[in-house]
Amino acid sequence: xxxxSQIRRFLRHPSGAVGLALLLFFVAMALAxxxxxxxxxxxxxARPMLWPGQNPDLLLGTDSLGxxxxxxVVYGARVSLLVGLSAALASAIVGAAVGLxxxxxxxxxxxxxxxxxxxxxxxxxxxxxxxxxGLIGPSIGTIVTSIxxxxxxxxxxxxxxxxxxxxxxxxxxxxxxxxxxDWRIMLAEILPNSLGPIIVATSLLVANAIIIExxxxxxxxxxxxxxxxxxxxxxxxSALRMAWYITxxxxxAVVLTxxxxxxxxxxxxxxxxxxxxxx
Amino acid sequence: xxxxxxxxxxxxxxxxxxxxSLEDVRIDLRPGVPLVEALSFDVAPGxxxxxxxxxxxxxxxxxxxxxxxxxxxxxxxxxxxxVFEGMDLATASEGKLRGLRGNRLAMIFQDPLSALNPVLSxxxxxxxxxxxxxxxxxxxxxARAIELLGEVGLPRPDLRFGDYPHQLSGGMRQxxxxxxxxxxxxxxxxxxxxxxxxxxxxxxxxxDLLTEIRKRxxxxxxxxxxxxxxxxxxxxxxxxxxxGTVVEEGPVAEVLSRPKHPYTAGLLAARPSGSYVHxxxxxxxxxxxxxxxxxxxxxxxxxxxxxxxxxxxREARPPLDRAGARAVRCFxxxxxxxx
Amino acid sequence: MSLTDTSARRAPAARLALPPWARFLLGRLGQAFLVMAxxxxxxxxxxxxxxGDLVTVIAGGADMTQEQMADLRARFGLDxxxxxxxxxxxxxxxxxDLGYSYRMNAPVWEVLSARLPTTAALVVLSLLFSVTIGTxxxxxxxxxxxxxxxxxINAVALVLYAAPSFVVAMLLVLVFSVKLGWFPIAGLxxxxxxxxxxxxxxxxxxxxxxxxxxxxxxYVAIYARLARSTMLEVMDQDYVRTARAKGLSETxxxxxxxxxxxxxxxxxxxxxxxxTVLGGAVVVETVFGxxxxxxxxxxxxxxxxxxxxxxxxxxxSLAIVIVNLAVDLLYTVLDPRVSLK
Numbered sequence: 001x002x003x004x005s006q007i008r009r010f011l012r013h014p015s016g017a018v019g020l021a022l023l024l025f026f027v028a029m030a031l032a033x034x035x036x037x038x039x040x041x042x043x044x045x046a047r048p049m050l051w052p053g054q055n056p057d058l059l060l061g062t063d064s065l066g067x068x069x070x071x072x073v074v075y076g077a078r079v080s081l082l083v084g085l086s087a088a089l090a091s092a093i094v095g096a097a098v099g100l101x102x103x104x105x106x107x108x109x110x111x112x113x114x115x116x117x118x119x120x121x122x123x124x125x126x127x128x129x130x131x132x133x134g135l136i137g138p139s140i141g142t143i144v145t146s147i148x149x150x151x152x153x154x155x156x157x158x159x160x161x162x163x164x165x166x167x168x169x170x171x172x173x174x175x176x177x178x179x180x181x182d183w184r185i186m187l188a189e190i191l192p193n194s195l196g197p198i199i200v201a202t203s204l205l206v207a208n209a210i211i212i213e214x215x216x217x218x219x220x221x222x223x224x225x226x227x228x229x230x231x232x233x234x235x236x237x238s239a240l241r242m243a244w245y246i247t248x249x250x251x252x253a254v255v256l257t258x259x260x261x262x263x264x265x266x267x268x269x270x271x272x273x274x275x276x277x278x279x
Numbered sequence: 280x281x282x283x284x285x286x287x288x289x290x291x292x293x294x295x296x297x298x299x300s301l302e303d304v305r306i307d308l309r310p311g312v313p314l315v316e317a318l319s320f321d322v323a324p325g326x327x328x329x330x331x332x333x334x335x336x337x338x339x340x341x342x343x344x345x346x347x348x349x350x351x352x353x354x355x356x357x358x359x360x361x362v363f364e365g366m367d368l369a370t371a372s373e374g375k376l377r378g379l380r381g382n383r384l385a386m387i388f389q390d391p392l393s394a395l396n397p398v399l400s401x402x403x404x405x406x407x408x409x410x411x412x413x414x415x416x417x418x419x420x421x422a423r424a425i426e427l428l429g430e431v432g433l434p435r436p437d438l439r440f441g442d443y444p445h446q447l448s449g450g451m452r453q454x455x456x457x458x459x460x461x462x463x464x465x466x467x468x469x470x471x472x473x474x475x476x477x478x479x480x481x482x483x484x485x486x487d488l489l490t491e492i493r494k495r496x497x498x499x500x501x502x503x504x505x506x507x508x509x510x511x512x513x514x515x516x517x518x519x520x521x522x523g524t525v526v527e528e529g530p531v532a533e534v535l536s537r538p539k540h541p542y543t544a545g546l547l548a549a550r551p552s553g554s555y556v557h558x559x560x561x562x563x564x565x566x567x568x569x570x571x572x573x574x575x576x577x578x579x580x581x582x583x584x585x586x587x588x589x590x591x592x593r594e595a596r597p598p599l600d601r602a603g604a605r606a607v608r609c610f611x612x613x614x615x616x617x618x
Numbered sequence: 619m620s621l622t623d624t625s626a627r628r629a630p631a632a633r634l635a636l637p638p639w640a641r642f643l644l645g646r647l648g649q650a651f652l653v654m655a656x657x658x659x660x661x662x663x664x665x666x667x668x669x670g671d672l673v674t675v676i677a678g679g680a681d682m683t684q685e686q687m688a689d690l691r692a693r694f695g696l697d698x699x700x701x702x703x704x705x706x707x708x709x710x711x712x713x714x715d716l717g718y719s720y721r722m723n724a725p726v727w728e729v730l731s732a733r734l735p736t737t738a739a740l741v742v743l744s745l746l747f748s749v750t751i752g753t754x755x756x757x758x759x760x761x762x763x764x765x766x767x768x769x770x771i772n773a774v775a776l777v778l779y780a781a782p783s784f785v786v787a788m789l790l791v792l793v794f795s796v797k798l799g800w801f802p803i804a805g806l807x808x809x810x811x812x813x814x815x816x817x818x819x820x821x822x823x824x825x826x827x828x829x830x831x832x833x834x835x836x837y838v839a840i841y842a843r844l845a846r847s848t849m850l851e852v853m854d855q856d857y858v859r860t861a862r863a864k865g866l867s868e869t870x871x872x873x874x875x876x877x878x879x880x881x882x883x884x885x886x887x888x889x890x891x892x893x894t895v896l897g898g899a900v901v902v903e904t905v906f907g908x909x910x911x912x913x914x915x916x917x918x919x920x921x922x923x924x925x926x927x928x929x930x931x932x933x934x935s936l937a938i939v940i941v942n943l944a945v946d947l948l949y950t951v952l953d954p955r956v957s958l959k
Contacts, residue, residue: 011659021935030837045775072778084843093621115648115649115652115858116652116656118649118652119649119652119653119655119656120656121890121893122649122653122655122890122894122935122938122939122942123656123657123660123938124893124894124895124896124897124931124934124935124938125893125897125934126894126896126897126898126900127896127897127912127930127931127934128913128914128931129659129897130897130900130915130919131661131664131915131928131931132664133925134663134918134920134927135664135665135668135919135924135927135957136667136668136669137668137669141681150936157935165638191690213895213899214784215782215783215784218784218901219900219901219919220920223674230784233788237788237905238790239790240788244792244796247788247792248788248789248792251785251788254779254782254784254785255777255780255782256780258779258780258781258782259776259777259779259780261777262776262779262780282776336671346857346863348862348863376865377865377866377867378865379865380864380865381863381864381865381866382865384865385858385863386863388856388859388860388943390856392857393855393856393857394856394857394860395857395860396857396860396861396878396879397857397879397953397954397955398874398878398879398882398952398953398954398955399874399878400876400954406865407864407866407870408865408866409876411864411866411867412865443954443955445954445955458862459860459864550924591928
């Protein structure tokens with residue numbers, strides 16, 4: 001495994017390059033938000049429902065409360081990416097841990113863990129997220145937790161499959177014979193060799209988490225202290241007839257971000273898991 | 280010594296018209312990189328011909344070319360004539376070919392487990408050939424399929440009809456693919472390594488079954504194999520392929536007892552039983568490997584691995600010399616030229 | 619003592635003398651039970667973690683003294699130890715008593731059973747349409763792999779795959795209701811028209827076009843991608859070559875031999891879709907004002923109607939478990955190898 005060549009192959013991959021460029025654009029937006037617009041997204045700047053271009057200072061116009069839509073979209077990138085990354089990371093860690101243990105030890109522990117994983121995967125995930133966030137109270141914390149709680153099974157299954165394959169390989173057997181403790185074999189030998197599928201899955205998990213978060217915010221279950229794309233779309237709903245741009249501009253941002261992550265996921269899959277793909 | 284200038288312009292000893300005749304067939308991987316070249320041979324009606332060679336010599340490609348089943352990229356690089364019952368298959372339309380496949384021309388593949396569809400019952404897989412070509416109704420096809428399962432030696436064929444491939448043993452599965460191949464009483468059956476994937480104990484039974492069917496129906500058989508051991512049991516005549524072309528041809532008994540091409544001699548010597556035939560000499564091996572399609576030598580294809588090769592062998596490709604039923608592609612055949 | 623001796627003696631004891639299909643069914647039922655157990659435990663935990671309880675909900679409007687509230691808590695058993703409360707909750711669910719909604723002034727099951735058909739219709743229709751359309755797209759795309767058609771379908775799938783259902787819903791409303799006026803914007807029927815019979819069916823269909831479409835698009839993309847990759851994989855299989863060698867028509871090779879096998883992962887995905895599509899239904903029922911069960915969950919969140927919300931979760935999970943059992947049975951029909959595993 002030579003990382004530099006894989007990075008080069010990723011960048012040469014058409015969907016990888018396009019996806020990465022798009023994602024970097026939104027990341028830059030999220031990072032620059034407080035510097036570009038120190039006044040924050042909640043300030044009323046002009047009369048409500050100004051169409052984009054009507055006022056040259058307000059590029060994307062204003063929403064139904066007279067707030068600058070551009071500022072909302074830029075700040076929304078922070079929430080989407082923050083929630084997406086933390087939820088994906090949390091599910092990747094939980095999923096990887098469950099997958100590792102279940103695959104490595106096998107037997108009844110492995111069976112038990114996989115049954116539980118299956119059960120979690122069968123749950124109506126978005127409904128569960130609504131339940132958790134709705135009843136415990138909407139905040140970034142509950143949103144991330146609820147997303148992670150319903151997303152980790154996919155990683156667990158992937159990692160388990162990888163572990164089952166890797167643990168039969170000679171170098172792992174050799175470590176066992178040398179008397180290396182199980183936890184070291186898992187963390188130092190098996191985990192690094194199953195990173196490929198984990199990375200691919202994580203990129204898709206970020207996309208999925210962004211979709212769930214925007215859905216929750218759309219329903220009014222977003223963190224009330226953060227401006228989120230889903231929230232802007234939800235608020236714009238009632239003004240759809242008169243000012244559809246309020247809904248469609250942040251909707252475009254959601255779609256483009258998710259698209260970017262999916263493109264990255266596809267490219268990563270081609271680069272990191274060549275044996276999973278042909279034709 | 281009789282030299283022919285072109286392989287295709289040879290004196291043909293077979294009196295009846297051949298059932299299948301390949302003339303100067305060539306299959307290019309890319310322009311200028313042939314996988315198979317200068318390939319010519321005939322199959323007479325009722326004859327069993329063995330095609331022998333190591334993996335990668337082009338024998339399986341040859342069978343796919345006859346069936347018109349080459350992958351698209353290779354089909355584009357195919358030239359030469361493949362005449363079957365007077366029709367050139369190389370230029371025939373897909374519709375014409377489809378009418379022949381499974382009907383006049385049939386094929387048995389190497390691994391019966393992967394060659395059978397896992398989600399369809401074996402009976403249905405036999406019956407669909409009959410429905411497609413023999414215009415049978417479903418009920419007729421089912422009755423005939425059960426008969427066929429009995430003919431290939433499955434006990435209680437009426438019960439086996441509804442079985443799925445995974446419920447049968449390897450030998451039973453291969454009997455099913457044979458039943459599928461002979462369902463429409465084809466004129467030619469091509470069996471591509473039909474026993475390689477099977478247990479040793481079952482191999483002989485399958486070979487016997489193939490011979491028994493051929494004797495009973497008068498079908499021709501092309502047996503593709505890398506195993507010289509099975510050739511003598513089944514085939515009348517054999518051709519030996521090396522690096523995409525024929526290097527030796529002749530009646531099985533003659534070729535096996537008096538090989539003319541150094542490659543054939545090497546193959547026989549590399550065989551445990553072969554070494555006994557040759558007076559118990561030590562098991563020998565052919566040095567080197569088959570050249571890759573894009574790295575084939577200018578001269579004789581076997582020259583780099585041949586102990587007898589001279590400067591002449593490295594400069595020019597020898598033609599396929601023919602004398603009577605035998606032919607060899609070598610400037611310096613083992614034990615002198617053909618009689 | 620030889621090795622074969624021990625294994626021969628141990629074998630009958632170690633294995634239950636059950637036919638394979640029975641063991642398969644038992645395993646599946648066990649899994650279904652586990653899912654429901656998880657839901658019940660999860661529900662209970664959330665109930666405990668949620669700020670306020672049933673009594674605060676009831677007390678919500680009315681003025682109540684601390685004594686009155688404590689009295690009510692005792693009546694509902696809310697002052698009992700957690701384990702006892704949990705046992706009571708389980709015992710209540712076992713009799714399929716989902717509790718009483720004090721917000722709706724009706725038993726939860728009564729409310730949900732009236733709204734279940736709408737949600738079921740949405741889910742079933744979107745499942746049917748997305749599997750069919752997605753699979754057709756994937757098959758076409760795989761048969762023309764590398765051509766412009768293939769690239770076009772891939773591009774469409776990529777965009778649909780990135781669009782959340784509420785975004786699609788809003789776009790549909792904007793284009794087809796607000797701008798073009800082709801479809802009614804909300805509701806399940808045109809109440810004022812008072813249609814009956816065939817006219818009512820047509821009216822409902824018109825109302826369902828956009829909601830079903832909004833629920834479908836994401837899954838159409840999933841099935842298109844899945845069908846394409848599995849079709850390509852199956853087309854490489856030896857048995858497809860055998861089918862061609864038998865001189866079968868291209869239609870038969872593709873639809874009987876290839877697609878039959880490529881359907882297996884699609885069916886698995888359909889089982890998973892049932893559980894995720896219910897989430898989409900919440901959004902879609904809300905946007906299109908449909909009187910469904912998922913929408914009830916949304917309303918319950920804002921009315922802090924915990925009993926109702928937990929009831930929705932329980933009923934949905936039960937429905938999913940039942941559908942998944944059905945999918946498993948369908949799988950054994952489609953893949954004869956499965957029941958023997």
